[in-house]
């Protein structure tokens with residue numbers, strides 16, 4: 609039975625101005641999962657992830673990580689367990705070389721010299737940044753900076769990564785590259801929570817989707833179920849993947865992502881050619 613890492617039970621959160629951002633949310637993440645956290649703007653996604661990192665404390669309910677209550681833990685404590693990657697990598701890059709940037713976290717956590725070196729080398733190699741070790745991070749492309757932010761989180765050897773809209777503002781090539789990286793990290797055993805508006809990404813890469821609407825959890829299940837056609841996902845502010853919308857109009861075709869649609873149409877065309885050859 610895989611271990612439960614993050615266990616959020618009946619959590620509510622209200623901001624100082626009286627805005628109730630979360631209302632009785634239950635959200636459990638098991639080791640090895642690749643979970644999408646989706647929902648329209650203002651549905652509570654960032655609030656939920658900030659609670660997981662103990663950047664905020666719940667006003668109701670409880671949060672445990674690997675069975676331990678996070679009530680008395682600080683964000684620095686949580687950094688050992690969960691790596692948090694902001695939407696804008698510039699918000700978390702401060703040092704003047706990639707190496708120093710990636711080494712900063714494990715040094716702050718008191719890793720030995722040897723462990724810092726091993727963790728940094730591993731994180732740089734996982735993210736494909738080994739060649740850029742001596743580069744000035746701020747001069748890198750957005751996609752590379754995003755990888756530096758991920759490497760910095762990985763170097764602290766967390767069990768879980770939470771990424772807040774990591775592909776927003778990236779070109780399609782960088783976005784695909786990033787998603788391939790997350791897929792390989794997940795295969796290495798890192799549990800991933802991906803906060804995203806992008807239904808194509810959910811359909812193509814994640815194993816489970818959790819949807820929030822107005823601070824409540826309204827869906828928790830397989831992407832196939834979310835996009836299966838029986839749920840009114842537009843009512844939650846979600847836009848179905850374009851490939852799904854298109855394939856609904858094509859008899860006998862059911863594709864959840866553009867890549868799947870291209871594959872299905874390609875093989876249908878090949879079969880047609882063979883039939884008439």
Ligand SMILES: Nc1ncnc2c1ncn2[C@@H]1O[C@H](COP(=O)(O)OP(=O)(O)OP(=O)(O)O)[C@@H](O)[C@H]1O
Pocket residue numbers: 623624625627628629647648649650651652653654655656
């Ligand atoms: N610091 C704050 N003070 C007051 N209200 C806030 C604060 N931060 C968020 N909110 C409100 O709490 C609700 C949930 O916001 P949150 O940022 O968690 O949503 P979100 O799903 O992450 O949205 P987005 O996709 O736009 O990032 C929204 O109504 C938002 O306006």
